[in-house]
Amino acid sequence: MHRLTRKQARRIAVRAQLLDAPRLKSLLAVVERLTLLQVDPTAAIAPNADLVAWSRLGSSYRPEHLKRALERDRTLFEFNALIRPMRDLGLYLAGAGGRRGQGRVDVWLRDNDRCRHCGGASSAITPRRRLP
Helix, strand or coil: CCCCCHHHHHHHHHHHCCCCCCCCCCHHHHHHHHCCEECCCCCCCCCHHHHHHHHHHHHHCCHHHHHHHHHCCCCEEEECCEEEEHHHHHHHHHHHCCCCCHHHHHHHHHHCHHHHCCCCHHHCCCCCCCCC
């Protein structure tokens, strides 16, 4: 077993989180090295993903860079409130095998069929069509 001093452990943690110099040059490089940015809908100062990216890239980072990477350049994608590099998409598609949780929804709809129709035709809850 290899033992680390507190100073060594701190240096490893800081370096792994890209908080040491020199800064990386692109948002994609940051996300690839960190493996993800967490999407947090609560933004006391700014959204979490923007704060993390700014702290790693510095004043050259702008929130529109993240939006462009997700929506136009498609170098990043969002899945389960996590932003990841597009090069990792295959890993998530391979494990998806269908919509997550759909089995539980089908069971609930079957078990609660009477309740779904108790308010008349206008209030009936109908299951969504499954996506391919």
